[in-house]
Amino acid sequence: MNGFIRRAVLPGGFKASGASCGLKKSLADDLALFYSDLPATAAAIFTRNLVKAAPLTVNMRNLRASRSFRAVIANSGNANCYTGQEGIEDALYLCRRVAAGLSIDVRQVLAASTGIIGRRMPARTMGSAVPGLISSLSVSGIQRAQKAIMTTDTFSKGATAFFSVSGRKASVCGVAKGAGMIAPDMATMLCFIFTDAALGPGPLKAALKKAVAPTFNCITVDGCMSTNDNVILLANGACGAGSISGGKDYSSFCSALEAVCRELALMMVRDGEGASKFIRISVEGALNGRQARTGALAVANSNLFKTAVYGENRNFGRIIAALGASGIKFDPGKIRLKAGSLKRRDVDVYVHLGAGRGKAVVYTSDLTPEYIKINAEYS
DSSP: OOEEESSOOOOTTEEEEEEOOSOSTTOOOOEEEEEEEEEEEEEEEEOOOSSOOHHHHHHHHHHHHOSOEEEEEEEESBOOOSOHHHHHHHHHHHHHHHHHHHTSOGGGEEEEEESOTTOOOOHHHHHTTHHHHHHTOBSTTHHHHHHHTOSSOSSOEEEEEEEEETTEEEEEEEEEEOSSSOOSSSOSOEEEEEESSOOOHHHHHHHHHHHHTTTGGGEESSSOOOSOOEEEEEEOOTTOOOOOOSHHHHHHHHHHHHHHHHHHHHHHHHTOTTOOOEEEEEEEEESSHHHHHHHHHHHHTOHHHHHHHHTTOOOTHHHHHHHHHTTOOOOGGGOEEEEOOTTSSEEEEEEEOSSOSEEEEEEEEOOOHHHHHHHHHOO
16 A cells, blocks of 8 residues: 555545435434446445345345446435335435436446334435535535434544555545444445446455455444445546556555455444443464454453443453353363453453464454443434
8 A cells, every 4th residue: 555544535536425305303414425427347245134225125236237337325314124115116216316317327326325224214305405416526525425324423434545556546435334233244334435446346346355354344333233234345447547357456456445444444343332442352273264253253242241341340251251152162271361451442352262273353342331322212
């Protein structure tokens, strides 16, 4: 990478905008539009929850039907999930409004929603805001767009990495929302990533899959998997270099993409609902990497462990118990355990299982009374 910043700066050829269409009680921005001046290749990864929100169904269809994409329409305040065929029609209606306003094929539009499950969203009211979204598209519009996708987030999340492709400057920019219902696979969130490098569908999907594994799929706040997870990556080639699929340029792109994904993932954990601690759990000495990740997630999702960290109670038996219940193989007599001070904002936990060479790092937050309050009142 040639540089990295913790804010969103759109790559060449991309624009964004945000607006309010009344989905939030606060009347804050709740509708975002992302647009590429050039046809872009797309890759996406969705939740593995059996129950999937309507926009995900639409996206899966469009990704099969089209090889180029131009826009993403996203809203907060309503998940458009468990809304049946009407919900799918509502998502399609918004995509059609965007396509008509931008004079593009409707199959080139992707969608995303987040918010309350089980309520039909007011698609016609939302559609009336689309012309304004289109007319206000700009490079600086990313600032309003990333705020428009927030729900219980306390701050907007963006990151940008810079790299070179055949001597030309290129970048990867990502924005995301997420603070609660965070658990693999994938971590609950909306995430939109853009690059002005050119990549084909195969290399782009492979890069995204590789980047998601150690980042979004290694964080958890409450162990609850959502129905609306959506990571969408668009590559429009506006930097002017040729298409990349391997070699040094592809490695540079993959490194930049993973850096952006990791920063957004860690931002979500730091913004965990009601969280007062950021916890890094490193497990080494497992039989393999998969077992290391399973063990680390078992500790990270243990309510007993998370409440102990909140109370600054060094009850390490809770870590041992979680590992033993996780189903992974190890000799309890060979465990080595270390933990940093629980009085700090950032807490490090290290476990060596003495069973092999597998290792993994998982990130989580503590469990506090504020988390209960937030979710008891969320409506």
